[in-house]
Amino acid sequence: MIIDWKALAPELSRPLLKGGVGKVHLLGMADAALGLAGKGGPAAALYTELGCDLLLAAWEHDCLDGNTAGQLLALHRIRPVLRPEVLAVVSAVHGSGKPENQSYLNRLLQKRETDKTFRFLEQQREKEPGALFWSSQALMVGFYEAEYDRLAAWLHADTAIPAPLKERIMGDVAFAREDFATAVFHYDRAARSLPLVTYSVRLAEAVYRAGDKPRAVALWKAAAAQRPWCINTLLRLHDVATGLDTDVRLPEGRGAALLYTWNKAEYLDRALECIAASDMDGNRVIVLDNGSTDATPDVLKAWRERMGRDRMEIVSLPLNVGAPAARNWLMQIKALADCRWVAYLDDDAMLPPDWLGRFGAAMHAYPDALAWGCKVVDHGNPMVLQAVDLHLDEGGEVLPAPERMEPYTRRFSVSDIHHQELDFGWFDYVRPCASVTGCTHMYLRETLVEHGGFDLRFSPSQYDDLEHDLRGVLHGRMPVYTGHLRVTHMKRTGKAARTDSGEFGNAYANMYKLQMKYTAAEFETMRCNDEAAGQTDLLVKLLHLDS
Numbered sequence: 001m002i003i004d005w006k007a008l009a010p011e012l013s014r015p016l017l018k019g020g021v022g023k024v025h026l027l028g029m030a031d032a033a034l035g036l037a038g039k040g041g042p043a044a045a046l047y048t049e050l051g052c053d054l055l056l057a058a059w060e061h062d063c064l065d066g067n068t069a070g071q072l073l074a075l076h077r078i079r080p081v082l083r084p085e086v087l088a089v090v091s092a093v094h095g096s097g098k099p100e101n102q103s104y105l106n107r108l109l110q111k112r113e114t115d116k117t118f119r120f121l122e123q124q125r126e127k128e129p130g131a132l133f134w135s136s137q138a139l140m141v142g143f144y145e146a147e148y149d150r151l152a153a154w155l156h157a158d159t160a161i162p163a164p165l166k167e168r169i170m171g172d173v174a175f176a177r178e179d180f181a182t183a184v185f186h187y188d189r190a191a192r193s194l195p196l197v198t199y200s201v202r203l204a205e206a207v208y209r210a211g212d213k214p215r216a217v218a219l220w221k222a223a224a225a226q227r228p229w230c231i232n233t234l235l236r237l238h239d240v241a242t243g244l245d246t247d248v249r250l251p252e253g254r255g256a257a258l259l260y261t262w263n264k265a266e267y268l269d270r271a272l273e274c275i276a277a278s279d280m281d282g283n284r285v286i287v288l289d290n291g292s293t294d295a296t297p298d299v300l301k302a303w304r305e306r307m308g309r310d311r312m313e314i315v316s317l318p319l320n321v322g323a324p325a326a327r328n329w330l331m332q333i334k335a336l337a338d339c340r341w342v343a344y345l346d347d348d349a350m351l352p353p354d355w356l357g358r359f360g361a362a363m364h365a366y367p368d369a370l371a372w373g374c375k376v377v378d379h380g381n382p383m384v385l386q387a388v389d390l391h392l393d394e395g396g397e398v399l400p401a402p403e404r405m406e407p408y409t410r411r412f413s414v415s416d417i418h419h420q421e422l423d424f425g426w427f428d429y430v431r432p433c434a435s436v437t438g439c440t441h442m443y444l445r446e447t448l449v450e451h452g453g454f455d456l457r458f459s460p461s462q463y464d465d466l467e468h469d470l471r472g473v474l475h476g477r478m479p480v481y482t483g484h485l486r487v488t489h490m491k492r493t494g495k496a497a498r499t500d501s502g503e504f505g506n507a508y509a510n511m512y513k514l515q516m517k518y519t520a521a522e523f524e525t526m527r528c529n530d531e532a533a534g535q536t537d538l539l540v541k542l543l544h545l546d547s
Contacts, residue, residue, distance in 0.1 A: 001049055003228045005535055009036055012050070017534045018391045022060045022420030027071075027541030030054035034075075042495055050229060052081045055353075059090065059419070060198035063165050069094035089162045096160065101123075105137065109411050114145045121516035122154075139169065139245065146381040150171050155459070159437040162421040162432050164193035175424060176383050180210040188296040190521070197226050201233055205425040216247035217241060219393055231538060235429035238541040245484050246356075248357035248465050249364055250281050250386060251442075253340030260288040260326035261347035265295035269272055272303045274351045281356070285312045286333060291319040308534055322460035323438075329451040336445060343442040348490035350379055351440065358485035359442045366480040370451065370472040371443050373436020377423055385418040386489055387466035388427040389481035390466075391534070392473075392527040395520065405508065411515050414466070423486075430539050432478040438465025440487045451477075455517075462510040467517065473526045474518070478533045 033051030059068040105510035142151035171186035200543040208216035220237040239245040379383035458464035
């Protein structure tokens with residue numbers, strides 16, 4: 001399959017440039033490709049082949065999903081696309097059945113009661129030992145709750161999962177445990193039994209992390225040749241082949257790490273410990289205390305004693321002015337007058353020792369970026385992705401409203417592909433995007449001042465960082481994401497991130513403000529700028545890989 005990115009129909013080029021992973025995302029693109037193929041024309045054969053492969057990839061990403069297996073079998077009856085060994089496994093998954101009543105399970109999943117959920121699933125497995133639906137639910141809960149011992153026990157007891165799929169899942173468990181040698185063993189066995197591209201990519205990542213770069217590069221090259229539409233593999237291959245994934249260099253000039261905090265003494269203490277243990281090259285740390293009433297002042301005082309007053313400055317406010325005002329306050333501090341760059345760091349973000357060098361490498365690779373951001377994962381379970389490179393989707397969706405508020409039609413939305421995947425290295429690359437997370441990001445101070453402050457209308461928090469990025473994207477100034485810097489975030493998604501009605505109402509209201517701040521035409525300009533930057537970046541990297 002040969003992909004001419006410039007000639008692809010927008011219905012495919014736009015989503016493909018955002019990413020080539022995520023079951024729901026892949027299913028949508030498969031439907032679009034097959035729909036285009038049905039219209040005929042000179043590209044019909046390409047769109048047919050592409051649609052079939054996208055559907056196969058969707059099943060590969062969630063191999064126990066009977067629904068996707070059924071769609072794949074229906075397509076195979078019309079256009080045989082599956083090798084016999086793959087067809088046998090897909091047929092087994094589809095034929096394993098699915099319970100009609102899932103209401104109790106759905107209630108358990110909503111409550112995130114892990115022990116009770118696993119007990120229920122084990123009971124159902126005993127009642128229906130051939131139903132892979134229960135296994136798929138156990139895997140979902142186990143991976144997202146980091147219950148790897150339970151997953152291993154489940155796989156040992158489950159006799160219904162086809163052997164190649166069990167090997168793949170055992171590889172996933174070992175990968176999540178960072179036992180990459182064992183992951184390689186299982187992925188190797190899975191790939192020999194089922195010649196699936198996703199298995200080869202999983203194997204490549206495990207091989208690379210186990211220390212065999214040449215074999216990993218060869219596997220990635222083979223996968224990229226088979227699936228030239230999967231931008232994640234292409235970008236990963238480029239960065240490893242060029243050494244960008246291991247590049248660590250401190251930013252040029254002086255700079256400062258800026259934090260603002262409110263009543264998170266325990267997290268702040270740990271965050272400052274990470275900063276103190278990192279290579280800051282003598283650069284300053286400035287913390288704004290937003291009127292904390294807990295032990296935050298004591299934590300800050302202790303760390304200033306340890307770091308030294310020449311390295312750490314504390315700004316104490318009598319009340320919480322909110323995130324946008326705190327960011328603006330920090331950017332105007334006199335101590336930054338001689339700084340070339342500044343990094344905004346959340347008070348519950350745990351940084352690796354080389355975080356500044358990772359940012360420096362991204363700055364060196366993309367010196368004209370509006371801002372530089374990173375990959376953020378859940379601190380309790382680092383396999384769960386919270387933020388990667390964000391890209392703009394078209395609007396049109398009617399957003400349900402909280403009580404006493406009217407629903408409205410979105411003018412734009414932000415890609416959420418990373419919420420459909422665990423962190424198997426799919427997002428470990430550097431490239432421009434529409435927005436980077438405000439949890440940990442960096443600016444050239446000159447750019448930050450020229451670009452303007454964070455909008456106070458988004459107080460006390462939520463979406464002020466997104467709006468700040470989009471303001472630049474509107475004029476063609478793009479943020480840059482580096483997935484080679486992974487930051488763990490203490491604030492969890494899911495069960496531990498439930499919010500009260502006031503917080504939800506504030507987030508809803510701030511999103512409404514953002515949706516209405518710019519016209520639909522302006523959001524379309526932003527989306528086009530995001531797409532153009534992504535395509536240009538990809539084509540340059542493809543030329544490098546072909547040379």
